[in-house]
Amino acid sequence: MEILVYGTVNSIIFALIALGFTLVYGVSRVPNFAHGSIYVLVGFLTWTFVNNLSMPYALAVLIALAVASFLGFLIYRIILIRLRGMATSEIISSFAVSLIILEGLRMQGIAGFKGFIGPFYVLKPFVDGKINLFGVFIDYQRLIIIGVGVGLVVLLSWFTHHTKTGLSLRAIAQDEQAAMMLGVNSDRMAMIAMSIGSALAGLAAVLILPLGSITAEVGYRVLIYALAVCIIGGLGSWGGAILASFVIGFAMKISTALFGALWESVVLVGTIILILLFKPSGLLGKQKELEERV
Amino acid sequence: MVKVTRRKKRLDRSIKVRCEGLYALSSWSEMAYLLAPRLLLILGLLLIPFFVDMYWQRVLCSAGIYALLALSFDFLAGYVGLVCLGGALFIGTGGYFAGLLNHYSHLPLFVTIPIATVAGAAFSTLVLIPCLRLRGIYFAIISFMLPLFAVYIIIALNVFGGTEGISALDTFPSISLELYLILAAVLVALFAIRRLVNEDMGIILRGVKDNDQAVRASGISITAYKIRAVFIAALLGCFGGAYLSHLYGWLGISLFAMDFSILPIAATVMGGMGSLVGPVLGAFILTPMSEALRGFGQLRVVLYCFILIAFMVYKPEGIMNYLERKYHQFEKWEEV
Amino acid sequence: MAESPILQVTQLSKTFGGVQAIMNVSFELARGQILGIIGPNGSGKTTLVNLISGFVKPDKGSVLFKGRNITGLQPHKIANLGLTRTFQVMRPYHSLSAFKNLIVPLNSPRVKRSAAGRLGDMDAVAIDILEEVGFERDARVPYKAAGSLPLGYLKRLELGRCMALQPELIICDEVFSGLSMSEITSLIPLIERLRMEGITIMMIEHRLRELFRLTDRVVVLTFGQKIAEGSPDEVMSNQMVKEAYLGTETKG
Numbered sequence: 001m002e003i004l005v006y007g008t009v010n011s012i013i014f015a016l017i018a019l020g021f022t023l024v025y026g027v028s029r030v031p032n033f034a035h036g037s038i039y040v041l042v043g044f045l046t047w048t049f050v051n052n053l054s055m056p057y058a059l060a061v062l063i064a065l066a067v068a069s070f071l072g073f074l075i076y077r078i079i080l081i082r083l084r085g086m087a088t089s090e091i092i093s094s095f096a097v098s099l100i101i102l103e104g105l106r107m108q109g110i111a112g113f114k115g116f117i118g119p120f121y122v123l124k125p126f127v128d129g130k131i132n133l134f135g136v137f138i139d140y141q142r143l144i145i146i147g148v149g150v151g152l153v154v155l156l157s158w159f160t161h162h163t164k165t166g167l168s169l170r171a172i173a174q175d176e177q178a179a180m181m182l183g184v185n186s187d188r189m190a191m192i193a194m195s196i197g198s199a200l201a202g203l204a205a206v207l208i209l210p211l212g213s214i215t216a217e218v219g220y221r222v223l224i225y226a227l228a229v230c231i232i233g234g235l236g237s238w239g240g241a242i243l244a245s246f247v248i249g250f251a252m253k254i255s256t257a258l259f260g261a262l263w264e265s266v267v268l269v270g271t272i273i274l275i276l277l278f279k280p281s282g283l284l285g286k287q288k289e290l291e292e293r294v
Numbered sequence: 295m296v297k298v299t300r301r302k303k304r305l306d307r308s309i310k311v312r313c314e315g316l317y318a319l320s321s322w323s324e325m326a327y328l329l330a331p332r333l334l335l336i337l338g339l340l341l342i343p344f345f346v347d348m349y350w351q352r353v354l355c356s357a358g359i360y361a362l363l364a365l366s367f368d369f370l371a372g373y374v375g376l377v378c379l380g381g382a383l384f385i386g387t388g389g390y391f392a393g394l395l396n397h398y399s400h401l402p403l404f405v406t407i408p409i410a411t412v413a414g415a416a417f418s419t420l421v422l423i424p425c426l427r428l429r430g431i432y433f434a435i436i437s438f439m440l441p442l443f444a445v446y447i448i449i450a451l452n453v454f455g456g457t458e459g460i461s462a463l464d465t466f467p468s469i470s471l472e473l474y475l476i477l478a479a480v481l482v483a484l485f486a487i488r489r490l491v492n493e494d495m496g497i498i499l500r501g502v503k504d505n506d507q508a509v510r511a512s513g514i515s516i517t518a519y520k521i522r523a524v525f526i527a528a529l530l531g532c533f534g535g536a537y538l539s540h541l542y543g544w545l546g547i548s549l550f551a552m553d554f555s556i557l558p559i560a561a562t563v564m565g566g567m568g569s570l571v572g573p574v575l576g577a578f579i580l581t582p583m584s585e586a587l588r589g590f591g592q593l594r595v596v597l598y599c600f601i602l603i604a605f606m607v608y609k610p611e612g613i614m615n616y617l618e619r620k621y622h623q624f625e626k627w628e629e630v
Numbered sequence: 631m632a633e634s635p636i637l638q639v640t641q642l643s644k645t646f647g648g649v650q651a652i653m654n655v656s657f658e659l660a661r662g663q664i665l666g667i668i669g670p671n672g673s674g675k676t677t678l679v680n681l682i683s684g685f686v687k688p689d690k691g692s693v694l695f696k697g698r699n700i701t702g703l704q705p706h707k708i709a710n711l712g713l714t715r716t717f718q719v720m721r722p723y724h725s726l727s728a729f730k731n732l733i734v735p736l737n738s739p740r741v742k743r744s745a746a747g748r749l750g751d752m753d754a755v756a757i758d759i760l761e762e763v764g765f766e767r768d769a770r771v772p773y774k775a776a777g778s779l780p781l782g783y784l785k786r787l788e789l790g791r792c793m794a795l796q797p798e799l800i801i802c803d804e805v806f807s808g809l810s811m812s813e814i815t816s817l818i819p820l821i822e823r824l825r826m827e828g829i830t831i832m833m834i835e836h837r838l839r840e841l842f843r844l845t846d847r848v849v850v851l852t853f854g855q856k857i858a859e860g861s862p863d864e865v866m867s868n869q870m871v872k873e874a875y876l877g878t879e880t881k882g
Binding site for chain 3: 494495497498500501503504505507508509510511512513514515516
């Protein structure tokens with residue numbers, strides 16, 4: 001029972017992390033390696049706003065998300081836009097951006113505010129306390145995660161099916177040439193996707209970081225989790241990302257229960273290797289996993 | 295509307311044209327034209343150690359390791375089309391193989407280094423095989439993830455020394471040996487790879503980069519060739535790792551550090567992707583620079599990345615390609 | 631005694647997403663023939679080539695080459711059996727010189743196994759093949775980077791790439807497209823010569839007049855289905871074929 005509840009929470013955590021990345025990749029085929037770093041950045045910004053500038057929590061979150069969104073837009077506008085199509089360069093440069101942010105944060109915090117090491121940086125959860133659900137103790141923060149997670153998927157689903165921008169995003173994701181012929185601007189869509197994707201990363205950060213502490217390592221972990229979800233679920237597939245989140249989420253919780261927490265990473269690596277060997281396009285992947293279209 | 299009256303034209307220098315093919319042997323000046331840059335490189339590298347003190351000689355050793363990694367990155371990215379974000383994987387694997395062999399079986403470093411190079415390369419290639427059948431992005435992602443996973447697993451299962459690592463490994467008997475071994479390795483690797491890319495296998499690999507479907511349609515299994523390419527690149531990196539663990543006599547998770555993944559990439563982009571020499575030079579420039587900035591800690595990485603992005607956006611051909619172009623061609627204005 | 635056909639395509643089908651690209655296509659190709667595949671745009675001709683040459687796996691149906699089932703095999707394995715194809719979208723190895731482009735197929739297992747392969751000097755063989763396809767030997771053309779060659783040469787290079795494999799069957803995917811009349815007329819003798827050397831050829835084409843000079847059997851595809859097969863005259867007088875190309879008459 002406990003596994004069911006914590007497994008679900010874990011799965012939604014993975015889904016939240018991967019959502020922004022999948023969006024950007026699906027729309028622009030650019031793997032945003034800076035995803036994890038934006039996650040951590042938002043955590044930091046919020047912490048700094050709240051603790052060093054004494055802003056109210058909600059305001060801090062909103063500003064941090066806005067900054068993240070703008071940053072995502074900037075990354076595309078300044079760097080990626082010149083490198084579109086050259087896969088090698090896209091990967092290298094977004095990776096470099098990620099390192100700039102993460103390694104910069106490792107030492108200095110934000111703009112000279114007290115640099116940090118260790119678990120001193122903690123975001124407060126929205127609501128403290130636990131409740132008892134079906135015989136399992138679960139804290140409110142985790143419940144909020146589930147709620148927001150599900151809500152977000154529904155919201156995004158509505159957005160991409162019923163708003164003009166959302167439909168344009170889906171169009172570009174499905175067939176770039178055709179969408180462009182219908183007047184959809186590919187670069188603009190990519191910028192929008194990057195903004196939304198970064199904001200999603202930030203939102204995930206605000207929800208999930210209170211469960212632990214903020215460190216630069218978290219940035220790398222988040223990136224790895226996002227990549228793992230995409231590989232297992234299928235690069236570019238939303239349904240696959242969600243399915244993969246659940247597969248990984250539960251697999252890791254179950255292995256923790258059976259073998260102990262330390263085997264989590266092994267399980268993750270093992271799942272990735274299995275998928276690559278037996279169904280490389282991912283669980284629900286539709287893209288050609290092998291070489292490009294002829 | 296402004297009428298353009300002249301434009302810039304690039305022409306090969308006449309001495310270059312005279313050098314094509316076998317004709318280069320016909321005159322001393324032409325041979326000098328071809329050999330001068332190469333001699334400059336070799337002599338330069340071999341003579342620098344005499345001009346610097348011991349501390350910087352150690353730095354040169356590090357630079358050599360990074361040069362090997364940069365070379366392997368450029369080979370994979372510039373000639374095969376595979377972006378390897380995990381140079382640290384090779385260093386770590388080579389280092390751990392060598393260190394563990396030395397620690398547990400007390401084989402001397404002259405034995406452990408060669409064994410670790412080959413075994414480490416075989417192991418690294420094996421782990422990367424599942425993604426070689428797939429599109430390039432998978433290789434980038436997996437190569438990025440593997441060094442990090444290696445660290446998680448080593449810490450989690452507390453094997454191979456866990457977080458503390460293993461120390462008291464054999465070290466080299468003299469600093470000159472350390473230095474010249476790595477410099478020789480870099481030069482040998484450089485010329486070997488240069489040779490390779492013009493041999494048949496190199497041509498096939500370049501074909502894979504340009505147009506992999508046509509290679510498949512020509513009856514060649516691209517996966518088989520990619521595996522070979524990765525193995526060769528891994529040999530370079532694993533040698534560096536094996537060498538490194540014996541340089542400081544210590545192995546630990548820092549062998550999988552992100553530094554080993556990123557500095558070679560920065561060196562390659564700056565030096566000129568595809569030029570093979572450029573990345574090596576880039577490594578020899580960036581490593582001492584990084585050492586000089588040691589006081590700034592992790593900000594060095596931030597700096598490499600800024601340099602990398604700046605080059606990528608503003609001067610993607612890199613230093614070496616620019617220099618090579620200038621050496622072989624001249625520009626002149628011509629009336630339209 | 632009738633020899634068995636070199637290529638037998640049976641009930642080949644493939645769906646992409648919701649679109650049925652190829653549906654139940656069957657035909658045979660006898661050794662030494664030239665078969666034309668025609669049809670309006672979007673009829674699935676290139677998909678058919680991809681299915682036969684192994685770049686796409688069919689959902690249903692089978693392909694037999696020299697009596698051997700090659701359905702679903704990897705492209706390079708099929709090429710090594712002697713079935714090669716050209717690409718409609720030109721794809722030379724642009725950073726390599728023209729003759730180096732041919733080094734790639736000359737290193738395939740098929741060539742290495744053959745007598746010519748054991749002789750060794752690949753560079754010379756490459757230059758010879760280029761000459762056969764019409765690259766002038768003395769000019770610097772073979773040494774220029776393939777990416778800078780004009781289209782006519784690129785098409786010849788594609789054929790050269792196929793020929794380097796010593797194939798028994800070549801599938802030409804729209805070799806004539808984009809070429810000028812004079813370029814086409816100079817390409818036709820090359821194709822005839824290939825046929826005289828015993829190579830079977832399957833040509834996907836749009837330029838019907840030139841195609842009909844070369845072939846005496848044609849298969850017509852529309853919307854992924856075969857609607858006619860026969861000699862050019864038979865096929866062009868077929869009502870369905872006319873409708874496919876020209877559209878149906880509206881009544882009233």
